[in-house]
Amino acid sequence: MNNTYVSRVGLCVGITLIAAGAVAQEGNMERGQAAAASCSACHQADGSGMNVPDGESWPRLAGLDADYIAKQLHDFKAGRRDNATMATFANMLNDQQIADVAAYYSQLPATQGQGGDEANETLLARGQQLAERGDWNAYIVSCQSCHGPGGKGVGDTFPGIAGQHAGYIHTQLTAWKNETRSNDPQNLMGAIAKRMSDDDIQAVSAWYAKQPASADQESTQ
Ligand code: HEC
Ligand code: HEC
Missing domain, CATH: 1.10.760.10 (Cytochrome c-like domain)
Incomplete structure (x- = not known):
């Protein structure tokens, strides 16, 4: 070594500790499923997303960590992560709905x-x-x-x-x-x-x- x-x-390890210090909001899966209705056009009902060759691919959300999903949605909303498509949809969610959709997608089984x-x-x-x-x-x-x-x-x-x-x-x-x-x-x-x-x-x-x-x-x- x-x-x-x-x-x-x-x-x-240092970075993991810093991130763990942020208090995550509790998400509710049922409410998350309802809030995810506007997402499935791209991320699909099973959260599998889609590979779009030579275009803007839609990432799989199923099975990703809930706090990671929530962080990305907050980043799109705040403009820290710059994507016109996602800024529109992230802006439709309040903090509770972000925690809810994150909880919902995180428990869907990951797809290939x-x-x-x-x-x-x-x-x-x-x-x-x-x-x-x-x-x-x-x-x-x-x-x-x-x-x-x-x-x-x-x-x-x-x-x-x-x-x-x-x-x-x-x-x-x-x-x-x-x-x-x-x-x-x-x-x-x-x-x-x-x-x-x-x-x-x-x-x-x-x-x-x-x-x-x-x-x-x-x-x-
Ligand atoms: C019109 C298509 C479209 C819709 C509808 C849409 N998204 Fe997205 N989403 C995208 C695209 C494209 C990206 C990749 C953005 C980039 O390249 O930064 C993305 C990225 C994401 C990411 C980041 C994933 C990662 O691994 O970092 C999350 C989380 C997300 N979307 C959640 C949602 C949620 C929740 C909704 C509904 C409220 C939604 N999206 C609606 C197209 C869409
Ligand atoms: C030193 C640590 C580190 C290494 C090494 C690393 N990554 Fe990352 N990677 C990260 C972090 C931290 C994030 C989360 C970014 C965020 O919070 O938005 C990330 C995010 C990503 C994402 C975005 C995932 C998503 O869902 O949006 C991809 C893709 C990625 N890394 C690919 C790679 C690849 C490929 C390699 C090797 C060539 C690599 N990473 C090496 C730390 C690392």
Whole structure:
């Protein structure tokens, strides 16, 4: 274990503690289901979202951490995360409704990511390398050092990215690279995405889309 590894783990733990200090509002699933009626046109009734090649992909919300979902909705509302489509819908929700929809989507079973099937072996191998080991020549830390083993997420700070749609992962990494998304603590993702080539972004997006999002899903595959 070298010093770089130790300080990296220390950084992740520190951030988790800061985020855990925020008091989350209690959400109600039944009210959340009602409030989610306006969301299903894009995120779908089962929360699976949709991969839209060359367009704006709709992320899967099913099975994401409730506090992470709530944070994103507050960020869209406050303009800290900039997306015209979501600003409109987040603005329709008050704080209680945000907690309710977050509770609702978080308990829906995770569905499989789309958009990774056309990737070839070489691209997928590169994606797996970045996800599991990183690339020290390019100063890219492995994704799983923060997003957890298999990219299944850690607490409310590091979202699950396994089984998310390739198009959505791709848009987000590109947004961080181009500095159009910068709403995470200390802009960790910005620093990482800037070190990635467009091929790297494509590779890691395709690989994660093909991974199971949860242990339940793994057992049915
Ligand atoms: C017209 C389509 C559309 C509708 C309707 C819509 N969304 Fe979205 N949503 C999107 C898109 C596109 C994104 C990705 C935005 C981006 O790239 O930053 C998104 C992102 C999100 C995210 C961030 C997910 C993540 O993993 O970070 C959340 C949470 C979310 N939407 C919740 C909702 C809720 C709750 C509603 C209903 C009140 C809703 N959305 C309605 C299209 C839509
Ligand atoms: C040092 C920690 C760290 C590392 C390493 C890291 N991430 Fe992240 N990532 C985060 C944090 C924190 C967020 C949450 C951002 C927020 O709160 O809006 C995030 C969010 C994301 C999201 C958005 C998910 C969503 O639902 O909107 C994607 C996609 C993502 N990371 C991909 C990756 C990939 C791919 C890698 C590896 C190349 C990686 N991350 C490495 C910390 C990290």
